[in-house]
Amino acid sequence: MSLPSSLRASMSPQELEFVAGEEIVEIVPSIRMAPIRLISGVYGPFRPPAKAKVPLWLASNLKLKKKCHIVPPDWLSVEALQERLADETSAEGFSPLPFRWLEISKVVLDIASDDVTNPDRIRSLLKDIREARQSKIREGLRSMGTKAVELEMPNVGSMEINEVRPFFVKAMNVIGILSAPPRDITENQAANGTDFN
Amino acid sequence: MDNTYFDIDAIFAENQKLACTFLTDVPGLGYLDGGKERDIKKGTKMQLPYWLALPLLYAEHLEFTLPQPFGSRVRNALNADARSVRLASLVGVGNYWYAHGRNVVDILDETQGKPMADVLKDTFKGRLMDLMDQAQHFAGAGTGIGVAHSGTGDAGQEFREGLDQTERELFALAQESARRTKAWFESSDRTTS
Structure with missing residues (x-):
């Protein structure tokens, strides 16, 4: 209860980015190093120029020390994203991007934009995709307002869910309360109020 | 509950x-x-x-007697356009239009209670989209949601001032999460470590 209500309702974007640190990415190390054993697994050995698979947090750490290049995931390229954007604007559903696509793309573009071909184009494509998806989420809200009681939005990313979660949850709660049959107050009067939280 | x-x-x-x-x-x-x-x-x-x-x-x-904020005049106005009614000025201190309405539904008999419950529900749903658009617009999120701009100006101002307490809380929630997400997008990981 001591947390501000915004933090009680959902995670912060920074926390989600931290969680996304466990996603595996490929790197091309620029140093030789024996395998490192961690609780989450064994990473390495690092033998340039062979690729290695490591979690995103390790990749960004090494990258910031200039000890590796990050290989951008397949979907993080101009061609793949153009295809996604075309899906996004033509089809009704959400295109199949990785669950943590916003977090991963942001980290990779922030710290390793020199490893990505044409980062500016990718940034603007990502922005377009995000906006197309946001307006679909908004459409979902409209359907919640008019007909459906349930809302199905497959392939929505974690960050996108997180952004609308507090609003959607509370709005659905209120709709639930307003649609409920009248309470029988004679049974437990006074001990019950109308709680919209 | x-x-x-x-x-x-x-x-x-x-x-x-x-x-x-x-x-x-x-x-x-x-x-x-x-x-x-x-x-x-x-x-x-x-x-x-x-x-x-x-x-x-x-x-x-x-x-x-059925309270005037839920009477036929207000109902007609809500049927015409739920978004143009200032719920805030209908009930007294606190603006609990929905919560009070819900309480009243509980003490009405079936024939009166059902239509009134529907009025409450439809009003809330009818205003939900504008509520979210406005909240995201005021997070400074000029990014997505191109339609957000439709609700600004005088009509938008009217709408915001007429929000019921429950809607205000929703507004604050949506605004805050949009603001946080926007701030995150604009931050950079390069400087953090």
Whole structure:
């Protein structure tokens, strides 16, 4: 209860980015190093120029020390994203991007934009995709307002869910309360109020 | 709906007044009406808070009339365009239009309660989209949601000022999460480590 209500309702974007640190990415190390054993697994050995698979947090750490290049995931390229954007604007559903696509793309573009071909184009494509998806989420809200009681939005990313979660949850709660049959107050009067939280 | 006993909003909402008429004489409680008379006579009309009217209603000491904020004039306006009604100015202190309405539904009989419950629900749903657009617009999120701009200007201002308390909380929630997400997008990981 001591947390501000915004933090009680959902995670912060920074926390989600931290969680996304466990996603595996490929790197091309620029140093030789024996395998490192961690609780989450064994990473390495690092033998340039062979690729290695490591979690995103390790990749960004090494990258910031200039000890590796990050290989951008397949979907993080101009061609793949153009295809996604075309899906996004033509089809009704959400295109199949990785669950943590916003977090991963942001980290990779922030710290390793020199490893990505044409980062500016990718940034603007990502922005377009995000906006197309946001307006679909908004459409979902409209359907919640008019007909459906349930809302199905497959392939929505974690960050996108997180952004609308507090609003959607509370709005659905209120709709639930307003649609409920009248309470029988004679049974437990006074001990019950109308709680919209 | 459980554990609402400590919900401060529910308590405030129960403080809304109902126009009641006493069906029996009540000796010694004249002070409820300002203290001019000692007893309450049968047929006295009085504004009582919901929490006080509730047990008296069930003991059949009084009857109430449908509060004017949920009357036919407001209903017609809501049917015309739910977004143009200023819910905030309909009920008194606290703006608990939905919560008060819901409380009233609970004490109405089926024939009156059902349509009124539908009015509450449809109004809320009808205003939900604009609410979210406005909230995201005011997070400074000029990014997505191109339609957000439709709600700005005078109409948008009217709408925001007319929000009910429940809607205000929703507005704040949506605004805050949009603001945080936007701030995250604009931050850079390069400097953090």
